Amino acid sequence: MDPLAYLSEQLAGWREAGTYQRLRILETEAAAESRFDGREVINLASNNYLGLTTHPRLREAALEAVRRYGVGSGAVRTISGTMTLHMELEERIARFKNVEACVVFQSGFAANAGTVSAILGPDDHIVSDTLNHASIIDGCRLSRAKIHVFPHKDTQAAAQILAQLASGPGRKLLISDGVFSMDGDIGPLPALVEAAERHGAIMMVDDAHASGVLGRAGRGTIDHFGLHGRVQIQVGTLSKAVGVLGGYVCGSRDLIEFLYHRARPFLFSTSHPPAVAAACLAAFDVLEQEPERIEALWNNTRYFKQGLAGAGFDTGLSETPITPVMVGEARRAHEFSRALFEEGVLATGIGFPTVPEGKARVRTIVTATHTQAQLDRALEVFTRVARRMGII
Ligand SMILES: *Cc1c(COP(=O)(O)O)cnc(C)c1O
Numbered sequence: 001m002d003p004l005a006y007l008s009e010q011l012a013g014w015r016e017a018g019t020y021q022r023l024r025i026l027e028t029e030a031a032a033e034s035r036f037d038g039r040e041v042i043n044l045a046s047n048n049y050l051g052l053t054t055h056p057r058l059r060e061a062a063l064e065a066v067r068r069y070g071v072g073s074g075a076v077r078t079i080s081g082t083m084t085l086h087m088e089l090e091e092r093i094a095r096f097k098n099v100e101a102c103v104v105f106q107s108g109f110a111a112n113a114g115t116v117s118a119i120l121g122p123d124d125h126i127v128s129d130t131l132n133h134a135s136i137i138d139g140c141r142l143s144r145a146k147i148h149v150f151p152h153k154d155t156q157a158a159a160q161i162l163a164q165l166a167s168g169p170g171r172k173l174l175i176s177d178g179v180f181s182m183d184g185d186i187g188p189l190p191a192l193v194e195a196a197e198r199h200g201a202i203m204m205v206d207d208a209h210a211s212g213v214l215g216r217a218g219r220g221t222i223d224h225f226g227l228h229g230r231v232q233i234q235v236g237t238l239s240k241a242v243g244v245l246g247g248y249v250c251g252s253r254d255l256i257e258f259l260y261h262r263a264r265p266f267l268f269s270t271s272h273p274p275a276v277a278a279a280c281l282a283a284f285d286v287l288e289q290e291p292e293r294i295e296a297l298w299n300n301t302r303y304f305k306q307g308l309a310g311a312g313f314d315t316g317l318s319e320t321p322i323t324p325v326m327v328g329e330a331r332r333a334h335e336f337s338r339a340l341f342e343e344g345v346l347a348t349g350i351g352f353p354t355v356p357e358g359k360a361r362v363r364t365i366v367t368a369t370h371t372q373a374q375l376d377r378a379l380e381v382f383t384r385v386a387r388r389m390g391i392i
């Protein structure tokens with residue numbers, strides 16, 4: 001008897017429910033139009049917001065780093081794996097974000113999970129938006145602090161929880177995504193920051209989907225809302241708009257020094273290859289020198305949203321390039337996604353447990369590099385397939 005037979009049963013159940021997902025295989029560069037599984041499709045499923053995954057300056061920087069430094073760092077940061085490029089990148093990001101210091105992790109996931117679990121313990125409290133990213137949730141669990149979840153963007157509920165906790169023992173952390181990854185709405189940071197300040201809580205924002213998208217030159221939601229100096233812990237990613245791989249935490253020099261000593265992914269997992277650090281460094285130059293990319297991203301975002309709304313789609317509460325097309329049941333979202341793919345558009349079906357039951361959707365993300373012709377074609381396919389399926 002196979003002791004893992006229960007996994008096969010679970011898989012069979014998913015196939016039955018229509019929620020089993022085969023991996024789509026990308027056979028070309030990640031671009032606005034790419035080939036997946038042998039089919040050329042308009043790619044509305046990547047986080048490559050600014051087209052930096054294939055930017056010539058990033059490519060060159062990566063190649064040059066490989067030539068000079070090889071392909072690996074050889075160790076974790078605290079042993080012998082801190083290269084000049086890693087330090088340059090951290091200093092570059094800290095300057096960009098207008099903070100004292102920055103630490104780069106292997107991914108945004110590692111940044112969140114490693115930071116929350118390092119700075120809090122079992123006697124502490126975390127007040128967290130119900131739609132916060134999985135890496136925040138895992139970090140909260142790893143910290144063993146008490147977790148208080150508030151309804152999505154309900155700043156009064158968050159403030160109320162903080163008020164109740166204020167007189168009791170333990171440290172308090174208030175944490176929110178800057179942009180929510182499944183709905184594309186922006187976190188209510190001004191009210192959250194005020195609540196944190198009123199009740200003496202630490203404020204932490206995960207700007208994975210805001211990095212390179214919101215704020216001046218893509219500095220994120222803290223810059224977007226003018227909250228500089230009032231958010232103690234800013235997390236960002238290098239894997240989405242920045243086009244490469246990694247995550248970072250920005251804050252005070254002492255926060256960063258503390259994480260150098262205590263964040264477990266930093267201590268126990270090997271640092272980025274030099275090519276990754278070099279490509280990220282080049283990306284920050286591009287962010288500052290090619291503002292037209294962010295402009296194009298937002299123009300495309302407005303154009304595509306208008307097109308979807310005009311066709312009668314329910315696009316939820318999105319305020320960013322992430323636009324969900326609400327469908328309802330998970331099976332239907334996956335069917336819709338498969339049908340779109342057959343017609344030349346890649347957009348991911350997302351259902352429970354990634355989003356609540358009954359709130360399944362096909363998620364679209366436009367990028368700066370989509371042409372108007374591509375967006376028109378995508379809109380035409382969305383409309384035709386949705387009419388056929390009775391979604392609109
Ligand atoms: C994508 C994402 C992460 C993880 O970032 P990676 O660099 O891909 O590990 C963290 N938080 C949020 C909100 C995200 O959307």
